[in-house]
Amino acid sequence: MRRRGDEVLEVAVGYAAGPAGSGVAYAALSEAEGREVVRLPFRIVRRGALVERAIAYAALVTVARALRKRGVTSARFVMPDRRFVEDVTTRRDLPEALALPYVRLRCALNAFHDVEIGVGATDELMQRAGAEVALNVAA
Secondary structure (H helix, E strand, C coil): CCCCCCCEEEEEEEEECCCCEEEEEEEEEECCCEEEEEEEECCCCCCCHHHHHHHHHHHHHHHHHHHHHHCCEEEECCCCCCCHHHHCCCCCCCHHHHHHHHHHHHHHHHCCCCCEEEEEECHHHHHHHHHHHHHHCCC
């Protein structure tokens, strides 16, 4: 799917990562022509108490980069974690452990002409990612 005209691609994101740092992001891309779900693997270094937020950063960076490669220039990302969305949409001090993930995300988002990040339900995608990671850990 590609952005056409002034359309903004709506992108719901679900994600999970296992104890070894292997993760998967699912992005549901919605526009006038329909809906497509994309699976994107990623890796993180799991450290500290903020690991769940670090996973969200890594997942959104991965999705944003993949969409830019597809030619998408305007997107509205829907993320399930309100605290994460507040981290990236407000000017506030972040814990040091999130500084580098934040910079990576800003670089990925700056490649878009228009970008927005909001909070919304992505339960189906989160469950899908969680189930895949759990199966990989069990294997």
